[in-house]
Amino acid sequence: MASIGETAYYVRSKNAGPFMVTVDIFCGDPETFAKISASPNLSKEKIAEVYLVRPEEVKIFYIENLNVIKVSYPRRLPQGQKYERDMHAGQQYVQISELEV
């Protein structure tokens, strides 16, 4: 079984204000969009487990006309906290990329 990162065209992550992170999964075409959207790993529970947050804090948007799935979740600590690991949250997409479709 392939991972989300191998199946999608492009996956990226970015801070959305100092307290949120947002991950964009660009699926590329409607078939891939449908396939990844149906993945049991793309649930609020699984995302919460991967990013160590609560399921009710996770938002998932399905943007059909762009074939994009968007996942937003709160940072565990505010951006730039003294032991920050990823200031712009630019490398946080990898965890989602490695989930199996």
Place this chain on the structure above:
Amino acid sequence: MNTCRVFVPYGALGTGISDEAFANGIAMNPDIISVDGGSTDSGPYYLGNGKCKYAREALKTDTRKMIVGAHQLGIPITIGSCGTCGVDEGVDFMEDICREILEEEGFSAKITKIYTEQTKEEMKAKLAEGKIRPLGTRVDVTEDILDSCSHIVAASGVEPFIKALKDGADIVLCGRATDTAVLACMPIIKGCSEAAAWHGAKVCECGALCSTNPQNGGIFLTVDETGFEVQATAADSTCTPYTVSAHLLYENADPFHLVEPGVVIDTSRAVYTQLPGGKVRVENSGITKSDVYTMKLEGAGPAGYQTITLVGIRDRIIMKNPQDWLDRLAAFAQAKLDRLGFDRKRYSFLLRPYGWNAVYGGDVPEGYVPNEIGVLLTVTADEQALATQIAKVMNPLLLHFEVAKNRPTPSFAFPFSPAEVEKGRIYEFKLYHVVEMEDPLSMVRMSTAVVGKGGAN
């Protein structure tokens, strides 16, 4: 039909544009040149100490293009979030740059400054009235949190820009403003669709990021009474329904509902159509007026001082489980610091193995063995000298800590002498809230002066 043409030459002031792409934008005969000059994107440091992220020369070069181009056409310019974080000092810093340019170019301009920095006393009064609430944080504001901020700014909406432009400003320099307000103000003045003005501004606030070639050129936004159109000003760049609509995903947690001062933009039913010439037309933008006018508050304050040390490790035994070795090192170091009498309340430290899990912090894939790792020691203390003392106590351990019990003492790889690097004071975000008000102008201060050759200054 009412229309308004907005030229956005840069995604952020200081990032530059080619001469050709700028000239193209001017040739398209804009009604205004607008750009945002900052954000919280690069972390709390800039708001905390009030300093600018970009080089002054880069800002001056970009601002000169705007001032000279606008002067040729007889149109105004708007710049928001001056000096990166939008503190009062950032507005004055940009005014200085504008004054220099006007004097060098030999003409004058009417500059209106909009200050949006807030005092702790004003915010305490708002807090007492119950007018401050959290925005995406789990933390309520307290007087202590307000006191811990070194700077507090409120993000301006369109109203102060509209007032400045209606009063005849040539150059509007605003403290913290929403990126969108800086661009949406002129189309709203000109009687265009407010929904289209806000949505179009949101699409264009990062400049060419909504085009096929984000590295080059600017963006041209045309708003009318039923929608808006977007096109790139660089010859090698174009806009497609995909690049334009996909930009709303960037940095936004919710791509369909975007909260701005006084309004919520609804993009969920928008229709994007490709037009000839690399242009995209957008219609069906929505907008909801908020019941209560709010401005976003941002505050940051000092969070101690840091000293860091980097050490490289390749030892084959450690590579099998770096975390185990680091945990033992940290425990040993803590015991040593305790014995030496360092007060734990005054400092903390963290060892992060780059090449292992430093960026994520969670588990590594099973069976993963790195070739080498870089261990970053970060010490945070209430004084710089103390942070460095702690790092120095840990220095011999980072050089020689035992690989395993009863094994000969190894040495590890420092890239620097001295190994300790003092990072100075650090800051943290303390406030990310909204404040309610009845009058959108009540929390900004505005001042106007004619500057440059023949001006009062």
